[in-house]
Amino acid sequence: xxxxxxxxILAGIVWSAFLAHAQKPPNPHEVPVMDGEAGPCSVAFTVTxxxxxxxxxxxxRVRIEYGFAGVRRLDxxxxxxxxxxxQFKGLPKKVRGGVLEFHAxxxxxxxxxxxxxxxxxxxxxxxxxxxxx
Numbered sequence: 001x002x003x004x005x006x007x008x009i010l011a012g013i014v015w016s017a018f019l020a021h022a023q024k025p026p027n028p029h030e031v032p033v034m035d036g037e038a039g040p041c042s043v044a045f046t047v048t049x050x051x052x053x054x055x056x057x058x059x060x061r062v063r064i065e066y067g068f069a070g071v072r073r074l075d076x077x078x079x080x081x082x083x084x085x086x087q088f089k090g091l092p093k094k095v096r097g098g099v100l101e102f103h104a105x106x107x108x109x110x111x112x113x114x115x116x117x118x119x120x121x122x123x124x125x126x127x128x129x130x131x132x133x
Contacts, residue, residue, distance in 0.1 A: 031085045036068060039092035045113065046127045047084045047104050055130055056095025058095040058106040062088070070096030093117050098116040104128045 031044070047058040057079050064074040078086040091100070099116045109130035 001095050005077040006014060016049065019028045026058055028082040031081055031083075032078055033089055034076050036074050036076055036090040036092075037065065038064065038072070038074055038090055039117070040089040041093050042087060042089035042119040043091065043102075043115050043117075043120075044085065044087040044123060044125040045080070045102065045104070046125060047080050047086075047106075047111070047130060049130055051107065054082070055067055055080060055109070056082050056084065058084065058104050058109075058130060059127075060086060060102050060104045060128070061086075062100050062102045064092065064100060065096035066092040066094060085089055087123075089123075091117055093121055102126075102128070108133050 045060060046057045049055055054059070059077060059079055061075070061077045064076070066072050066074070077086060078088060082085045088102075088121070095117060097115045102113050103116060104111045104113075109132055111128040113126045113128045113132045115126060
């Protein structure tokens with residue numbers, strides 16, 4: 001088999017793989033995951049409005065201070081999917097102040113939730129209800 005033939009076959013395989021990957025639309029129900037890479041804990045959120053409908057693209061932010069005297073800091077932000085869900089993993093078990101406060105916003109609506117990683121480190125689901133400012 002000639003070298004030209006080998007390169008043609010290889011190019012065809014690479015092009016086929018590219019097309020197969022490029023044609024897959026993203027799954028709007030896939031839960032986005034933010035990984036802080038700072039510990040074993042995780043928490044999932046479901047963000048809704050006051051009527052109970054899920055909120056798409058709500059931004060959830062948290063500032064984490066951990067380590068000796070809280071000298072390590074980590075800012076994370078995640079967005080919700082079409083079902084109002086997102087997850088944060090890789091959170092430290094011990095944080096300064098004992099609890100983390102997650103703030104969610106979408107447009108003029110906002111809400112918050114607290115999470116104690118020492119008490120519930122195993123990936124529980126919390127709710128955040130967004131209300132008008």
